[in-house]
Amino acid sequence: MNKEKLIDCERNRFQKFINFRLSHRFMPIGIAVVLLSITAMFVRAFALDGDTLWLKHILQKTMLVGLLIMSLSKDKEEDEMTISLRAQSYAIAFLIGVIYALVMPYVEFGVSNVVNSEGQAFKDLGDFQVLLFMLMIQLLFYHNLKRYR
Known part of the structure; x- marks a missing residue:
């Protein structure tokens, strides 16, 4: 070969x-x-x-x-435009998901320390929360992009 x-x-x-x-x-x-x-x-x-x-x-x-x-x-009607919109929605979901995973732990830490006087320890997001967020963002953006094409 x-x-x-x-x-x-x-x-x-x-x-x-x-x-x-x-x-x-x-x-x-x-x-x-x-x-x-x-x-x-x-x-x-x-x-x-x-x-x-x-x-x-x-x-x-x-x-x-x-x-x-x-x-x-x-x-039901898959064409080049819907394939392109799907790819765009995956890219948007990935970028927003990474930003969410980087920023959200600090936001939760700050809010918990403002609300509770004794404060809480810093904790990372779980895999479920990040994956759920990314899949929901992808579906939301795909259907919105498809609606406004």
Whole structure:
């Protein structure tokens, strides 16, 4: 195998990975998974007693999977414009997510020290909070960009 064939093969694999999308039929499935996860989180918070920390983590991961399914689902009419808008929304979500992850711990630290006289220790954001924020921003910007095209 010569060098050009190897490069073409790698380029084709990379393009398949970049262009991966789920069918538009997965969007309602993603919405249902997110809504069921949120409902179960409320039930867990208000109705269940005891140590259900494991359930909280499972529901958080399930909610992230539902948002990811929504994010990867195609539109009914997918064209070059929607692909470009989707790429723009991913870039915007990444930039805003990085800024959020860098700034938010300091904001929480400052607010907690103003509100509580004894203050609180500095803590970083968890992976769930950052990923949830980024996926929600991506979906929000994608649908807004699509609406104003």
